[in-house]
Amino acid sequence: MTVDRPVRIAVQIQPQHATYETIRAAAATLEGMGVDVLFNWDHFFPLRGERDGLHFESWTMLAALAEQTSRVEIGALVNCNSYRNADLQADMARTIDHISAKGGTGRFIFGTGSGWFERDYDEYGYDFGTVGGRLDALADALPRIEARWERLNPAPTRKIPVLIGGGGEKKTLRIVARHADIWHSFSDAATLERKLGILAEHGRAVGRDVSEIEISTEVSRMTEAQAGELHALGATLFTIGLSGPDYDVSRVEPWLAWRDRLNGS
Known part of the structure; x- marks a missing residue:
């Protein structure tokens, strides 16, 4: 089966080194500009700059x-599976799905990963364990999350999209x-092509x-030509x-203009 998807542009509003008023204003501006998806990330401390910054x-x-916006999809890029019980994650996701729906269909994307920071x-008291152990925990959590979505009342407004990073x-x-x-x-064209082959095997x-x-891929440090190579391989969501x-x-x-050219609009 071949799926024809439009190119979409996402922005990750990294919740570091800024006041919440600044974050709120950025989200409003980006939605007004026509961005398709707004992400944040699931960490407790900055990843760059002053380590104890805002x-x-x-x-x-x-x-x-979800309450502030009306059009964009929203989610974390990505949630850390280790920090919350799987069934709780499902319930939180369902609740945000309904908050974002405003009488229609929800706009929440459940982005998740195994954790790495x-x-x-250490500071919040979670067991860091091993890479393999954290991935095994993610594999165990996802069926629980999906099963909980089927039992919640009210149910999610739609099949909540699951985004997995890594x-x-x-x-x-x-x-x-x-x-x-x-x-x-995060892949260049050669890496993405190889990994897509491995994904197909799985x-x-x-x-x-x-x-x-x-x-989906990150393009913050790419040129439009490099992003075009990824698009030619099938990437359609660019962050x-x-x-x-x-x-x-x-x-x-410039990325919104690039999107519109590719989509013929």
Whole structure:
């Protein structure tokens, strides 16, 4: 099966080094500019710059963005599976789905991954464990999340899209093949081409047509030509990361124009 998807532009509003008022204003501006998706990230401390700089929590912010916005899809790029019970994650996602719906269909994307930032774990009292152990925990959590969505009352307003981030070829891509609606990675064209082949192998192993999975990638440091190579391989969701203290939304404008050219609009 071949799926024809439009190109979409996402912006990750990195919740670091900025006041919440600045984050709120950036979200409003970006939605008004025509961005398709707004992401944040699920960490407790900045990833760059002053290590103890301003920082805000992901899920409470997503609920606020769900209420603030009316058109864009929203989610974390990505939620850390380790920080919350799987069934609780499902319930939180369903609740934000309804907050974002406003009488229609929800706009929440459940972006998730196995976790990697050790400081978060150490300072908040989570067991960091091993890469393999965290991936196994993610593989165990996703069926619980999906099952909980089927039992919640009220149910989600739609099948909540699952975005899985990461490029590990043995475990992560197998989880992607089984559960993801969207796969996000940081890849150049050669890497993406190789990993798509491996993803297809995992899809055959689990009985999934992986063309159903939307391909997402980060383009903050890419040229349009490099992004075009990724698009030629099937990528359609392209994310630009913006950090505080000031979110330079002017960086997004050329990508929106690029999107519109590719979509013929």
